[in-house]
Amino acid sequence: MRLRQGGALLAGALVLQLAVGSGPLGFFYTPLFAGLAYLAAALVGGRLGGYWATAVVFVPFGAVVAFLAENRDLNVRAQAAYIAALGLCALLGALLQRRGFLVDLFGVGGAILLLGLFYTLDRYWVEVLGRADTYAALIALVGLWSIVAGLRAGSDGAAARAG
Numbered sequence: 001m002r003l004r005q006g007g008a009l010l011a012g013a014l015v016l017q018l019a020v021g022s023g024p025l026g027f028f029y030t031p032l033f034a035g036l037a038y039l040a041a042a043l044v045g046g047r048l049g050g051y052w053a054t055a056v057v058f059v060p061f062g063a064v065v066a067f068l069a070e071n072r073d074l075n076v077r078a079q080a081a082y083i084a085a086l087g088l089c090a091l092l093g094a095l096l097q098r099r100g101f102l103v104d105l106f107g108v109g110g111a112i113l114l115l116g117l118f119y120t121l122d123r124y125w126v127e128v129l130g131r132a133d134t135y136a137a138l139i140a141l142v143g144l145w146s147i148v149a150g151l152r153a154g155s156d157g158a159a160a161r162a163g
Contacts, residue, residue: 001049002150005041009143012037013136020132028069030132031115032062037139041146047100053107056093061085061115086112 016033019025025033035058042051064085068078090108097103122129 004044006143006146008040008044013140017136035059035062048102052103054111057089057111
């Protein structure tokens with residue numbers, strides 16, 4: 001499962017890079033595409049496969065960010081919309097958890113914390129944090145980590161069976 005999830009994350013990182021990093025979409029699509037990468041990994045892993053907490057935070061939040069960026073003429077306070085989106089993320093996580101998905105509060109809170117940190121720090125380190133390719137690289141690293149963990153688990157299981 002970790003191998004498939006790692007592959008999904010690598011593919012998601014590539015799509016983020018092609019669509020936003022070097023592609024036609026603006027930077028404001030980054031959280032949505034990051035969320036879609038994690039959603040793909042979560043779907044590959046099934047209900048108990050992990051990555052659900054990250055997906056339920058980044059997809060709705062990213063959709064709101066992209067929607068507001070594309071509709072700047074709306075008379076909406078972006079900060080209030082972001083807070084409402086985060087509330088939706090928590091509710092979606094709770095709903096999926098009640099339906100038997102592996103979504104824990106710690107993971108949802110951690111993903112929200114990361115979003116807040118990235119948005120807080122990106123104005124100071126815009127050369128790094130204001131670029132979609134940074135996030136594509138981070139997602140690719142998580143994907144590689146998942147693949148290595150899957151390979152190690154496979155070799156540990158083979159060694160245990162042989163010993």
